[in-house]
Structure formats: C-alpha cells, structure tokens
Amino acid sequence: MTFDIGDGVDGVVNYILDNFSPLLDTIALTIGFVTDTIQNLLLATPLSVGIAIFALLSLWRVSFGFAVFTGLSLWLVGQMGLWEAMMESLSLVIASTLIAMAIGLPLGIAMARSDRTAAVVRPVLDLMQTMPAFVYLIPAAMFFGLGAVPGTIATVIFSMPPVVRLTNLGIRQVHVEFVEAGNAFGCTSSQLLFKVQLPNAMPSIMAGINQTIMLSLSMVVIASMIGAGGLGNTVLTGIQRLDVGTGFEGGIAVVILAVILDRITQSLGKERAGIWRVLFRRAAQPQATSPATA
Template sequence: MLDSPGDLLTIPFADWVNDFVRGWLVPNFRPAFRAAQVPITLVLNALNDFFNALPMLLTTGVFALAAWKWAGRGIAIFTLIGFAFIDMIGLWPQTMTTLAMIITSVLFCAVIGIPVGIVSARSDLTWKIVRPVLDIMQTIPSFVYLVPIVMLFGVGMAPGIIATIIFALPPIIRLTNLGIRNVRGDLVEAAQAFGSTAWQMLWDLQIPLAMRTIMAGLNQTLMLALSMVVIAALIGAGGLGLVVNTGLGRLDVGGATAGGVGIVILAIVLDRITQGLGEANRSETVSLRQVLFNLVRLRGTETVRKTERA
C-alpha cells in the first residue's frame, strides 16, 4: 500500500537544478554576468569613496536638513543624535559604506523597476508575465539568492548589491504599475480628447498623478534593500552587515549589537525622509485644471511648430 506519491515516483528536482546551473548556466554565461556587474561596481565605488571622503559633520548636517524639510523637527534632531552616536561608537565608515550600498541598490532598482512597472501598467499581457515572476522573487527566502549569485558573480561588494537589487525590486514594480493603473479614467479620456500622444499622457498626466504611489514603492524598496544589504555581508559585502556578522561569528554580543543599532538608526532616518518625500508629493497632486492646461499648452506648442515648419 502506498503511503504517499513519493513512494511511487521520486523527482530529482535538486539534481535538475544543479545540472542546469553548474552544467549549463555557469559555464556559458558567467563571463556575461561578470561583465554586467561592471556598472554596479563603478557606481558603488564612486558613492563609497564620496561618502567616506565627506566630513562627518557635513554629512550629518545635510541629512538633518533633509529630515527637517521632509520629516519634521523631531526626525532632524534624531538624525543629529543618531549620527553622532554612530560616529562615537566608531562605526561611521561602515555606516557610509552601507549607505553607498543602499543608494546604489535603490538607484538600479528605480532604473529597472519604474520602466517595467510602466510597461506592465500599459499592457495586460506584460503584467500577466511579470506578476508571477514578482511573486517568486518575493516569496523565495533571501538566503537562497546568495548561492546562485556567488556561482555566477563571485563574492564581494558588487555581488551583494546584485542580490540586493533582485530582492528589493518587486515593490517598486508593483506600486508603479498600481499607480499608473489607478489614474482616473476621465483624466485619461480628457488627455486623449485633446489629442495628446501616449508619451505626453504618460509624462504629463499619469506619472505626476501616480508619483505618490511610486514613492511608496521606492520607500519599500529602500527598506528591503537595507535588510538585504545586511544579509549580503555573508558573501563578502561590507558595511554594518559585516560588523553584525563578524560579531555573531565571534560571539561578540557588544559588536553585533552596535552594528544592529547603527542599522536601525540609518533605517529610521532613510525611511522617514523618503516617506516625507511621498507626503510632500501628495500635497502637490496635479489637479484636473492643471492637467488640461498642460495638455492644451503642449498641443498649442506643437501646432505652432508645425505651422512654422510649413
């Protein structure tokens, strides 16, 4: 009597995956993957050198002013105290490296995710293809990404950033798609009635109205990037994640706690600033009158250009 389907048929799924990755993907595409990490390495190294070259007081002042403008006085004071505390416990260089890694990851996530979200919003077929891929990306445990990343890209800062990009990419795609799709139908019809092109309707109508949702996606991407940057220290990424992992490996509770506190401070500051940017955009939401005025102005400008050419 069979107790389970596995007694009748055993599928060597793990062997199939190993054969695919080790026998075909790595030998044939590893040079291409190594070449693809060059721009990431360039951006990361430039930002890392830049942030570490800036004086601590200047960086703290800039972040405090940004927090004051977009998040309020309380977060500005927290930024001053938090960054001063990070410097006093001797983790300022690691914090700047972590900041460079986060900004690099979020930058590439935005460059990839926003266009993919826009295309997905404008094409139901594309969204049907992209959606299950995003589901897989969001449900696979973060540690699972590290194995193929190491095999394809090696170890170091850049492979850690690539793993972070893959892990943090889904929210900005999903929320960009959602924001574009939720633009009011009467506004789209008004834009079409004024004869605007697809590009004009996207740039002057849909993106401004969807910006708050896009910023929410960027905020979620940033927070996921921060969590993954810590895990990426297992494959050679530096920063505060390396401090935490080193402390855990040596049973150094104080060192691991110090790195964790630095991560928490940086996460709160970045989260509140990006949330404030989204709320500031909400107060500047484009009205129907503004949209129609922009479309009429653009239409009139094109008419004048055509007349001049004739």
C-alpha cells in the same frame, strides 16, 4: 517517478558559467563601478559634513525635531566607530535602489499598460518576494564571487518587487476622468504617460521606492555573509563571537539608518514639509499695506 529540481538548477547555473562568462564579467564591472563610485564619495565625506547634510535634509523634508534626532543619532554612530561601516551600507543601498528603479519602473509601466505583461511578470515577482533571502546569495556568489557586486545583485533581486508592483498599481488607479481628459486634448500615448498618469501615480510610486529602500537595507545585512561589508559585518561578527554588545551596536546603527531613510523618502511623495513649509508660506503671503502708504 521523481523530479530532481536541484539537478536541473545546477545544470542551468553551470551552463551559464560556461557560456556567458564575458557577459557576467561586463555586468560585474558595471555594477562594481557604480557601487565603488558611490562608496568612495560617501567615505570621503567627513562625519561632521555628513551629519550636517542629513540634518538639513531632515529639516527640509520632515521637521525640526526629526532634524535634531538625525544629528544626535548620527553623532552616536560616529562615537561607536561605525560611521565608515554605515557609509558602506548606505552606498550598497543607494546602488541597489538605483538599479532596482532602473529596471523596476519601466517594468511596472509595461505591466500597467499590458494585462498580458502583468500576467507574465506577476508570478516572477511572487517568486522573488517569497524565496528566502539567503537563497539569492548562492547564485550571486557563484556568478560574481565575493564582495559588494554579488551583494548588490542579490539585494536588487530581493528588493525590486515593491517598486514594480506599486508603479503598476499607481498607474492603474489613475482616475479614468484624467485619462479621458488627456485623450480629449489630443495627448499621444507617451504624453499621456508622462504628463497625466505618472504625475498622478507619484505617491504610489514613491511608496514603492520607499519599500525598496527598506528591503535593500535589510538585505545588506544578510549580504555581508558573502563579503558585502558595511554594518552587516558588525552584526555578523557579533553573531560569530556571541558578542552581544557588538551585535547590538551594529543593530542600533542599522535601525538609525533605516529610520532616517524611511522618514526622508516618505516625505518625497508629499508636499514640502517641515520648517521650510512655514517659511515659504509666509514669504508667499502678500504684505499688508499700511494706512500711511495707502
């Protein structure tokens, strides 16, 4: 006796298409609005303004040297004619990350507060992380057609597990003394969560968001196979034409975007970094009183 799992999955997909088309259309319109809004905003940003924004963010959050690297590498992307493609990929990454956070953060909190919920959700996360990324493209294209919407949905499914897992882990690893102190001061369950557990779990949560962004960026390239656009199209064109130069340019642009996003998001879970930290510390130091005015 054999079990044909594929036929069962096809039956479920066909049932969803036959009975939930209005819901699928609503989801597609909502995600399309978010993605298009972000993409139009980024595409309307001139190259010089975009470079300045990213360089200032790098200076504020990381260091002067990394700000110089950011400016030069983005200028290089512009010279290769890939600025618009990079902004399309960035819009998909931002939209996917926001949706993954909107779903993943509450789910991670629920897992941290209930072992039963964690036991149910953990195998689903295992499946989402171990399933080959290309598999997600098939139902996404069947339910939502081709374009940025199915690419965003496939990216969310692929990239969401880290933010869920690390939110759960961060809250569970908050010191018992902090929780007991909160209870001793009469905190309610929600006050304990938002004033004690989440602030102390923030480094772990930010690490999860960072990993979600990195996975989103890797999936964006794969999602170009169903019309998601962006830098993935450049890489895909290089593969189809066996054009090493085109593929290399697209790959370099992806690497540059990944390094910039990784360093900036990593710094968000830490104290203020870079040259601004020195300036703020100097400003905060009390001025010495001169003998003449003493």
